[in-house]
Amino acid sequence: MKKTLPRTWALLGLSLLVACASWAQTSAAAKAPLVIAHVAPTSGRFALHAEADRRGAEMAVEEFNARGGVLGREVVLVARDPTLDKARAAQVAQQLITEGKVGFLLGAIDSGVAASMSAVCQQYGVLFINTNSSAPSEAVENAHRSKFTFDANGANFNRALLQYALAQRPGKRVVLLTEDNDWGRSNAAASRAIVAEYGGSVVGEVMVPVALPDPAGALRQVAAMAAEVVAVNVSGSNQIRLFAHIDPAVFEAQSWVVGEVDWEELYPAPGTPRPLYGTTWAWNLDTPGTAQFVARYRERYRHTQRLPYPGDVTHAAYLATKALLTAIERTGSTDNHALIRALEGMRWSARERMQHDDAYMDPQSHHLQQTIYIATWKPRPDRPELSQVILGHLPPAQVRYAPEGGARLEPLAGMPHYAP
Known part of the structure; x- marks a missing residue:
């Protein structure tokens, strides 16, 4: 003889299922956004570079958000001007981390600003993605375990x-x-x-x-x-x-x-x-993916009068931001230790880079080695x-710049954990 649950129990079970589904939806919706601070001087002789750099980061963020963000979290890009004063730049980094509670910093443009801000980030274990500053010192004496430099250097x-x-x-x-x-x-x-x-x-x-x-x-x-x-x-x-x-x-x-x-x-x-x-x-390189990237850029920024075509700065910032977000997806975590290990081992095909040669993140200097x-x-x-x-x-x-082989990065084990 087949037994059935009393109607009241069946209704209760259905109510619990509905409640669980509702809770899951609310929990997912309540996930805090992942905040990334784009820091670059918006006035002075690098103002146009800062705008181009931000556009590259925006394109990467929009690409990930269009498919649901990362780990179910919307990625929010906020902009701050560190100025070209290194002391002021350090203060901006400190405020973003301690007061703004940002997850990551990226940008810089100016190498002195990058060195100043990344030193602060290292103290807290916050990843600094140096998208576009090209002093060789960024990959040698000013290299840090928590900093990854994506532009080629001088x-x-x-x-x-x-x-x-x-x-x-x-x-x-x-x-x-x-x-x-x-x-x-x-x-x-x-x-x-x-x-x-x-x-x-x-x-x-x-x-x-x-x-x-x-x-x-x-x-x-x-x-x-x-x-x-x-x-x-x-x-x-x-x-x-x-x-x-x-x-x-x-x-x-x-x-x-x-x-x-x-x-x-x-x-x-x-x-x-x-x-x-x-x-x-x-x-206008004849490399896979370039024409498509240019078309996306021109569609996104067709209303602007400045830089109607993308350049190397936008390209570098786009791929640097994409590398960070990809590392978060692959590790399933925002923990800095996990992300550092992932980024240190990353390699990209020429097709992925829209260049002629494969590229890789140098684990000794945290500097991207790429086509010149x-x-x-x-x-x-x-x-x-x-x-x-x-x-x-x-x-x-x-x-490759040989002295990068002698860069001394801080031990990962000694860094504080930071998981925004």
């Missing part, structure tokens, strides 16, 4: 460029034109070693203030030194001001190279001549987006 670019330039000239005398800040000095120090490695000699150095009050005067100092190669490490909008004073014929008499030139320094000044420079990506492109600028004022010409590319193994 040593990577200068290794490719100086080798090329010195091979083109019978004389191998080099003059350094250096911006007097952490980024400039770090790049110049790396350049000296590279010049010596390829048989050249540094015969002089012109240091210029960050404010660059007299670009023409700096160029006169360079012209007074007999050299076949000029290695420039000047950043941001200062590049536009500097090269606006140079006759393009100078580039025929000497080999000028610039460690890195971002799209944000090129596109706003399409008529300004440029020598050889390094970059990590271009919007050699480029130049053929001014097209009518179509500035077509002015950049890619001349070649080198794989990570050929441009």
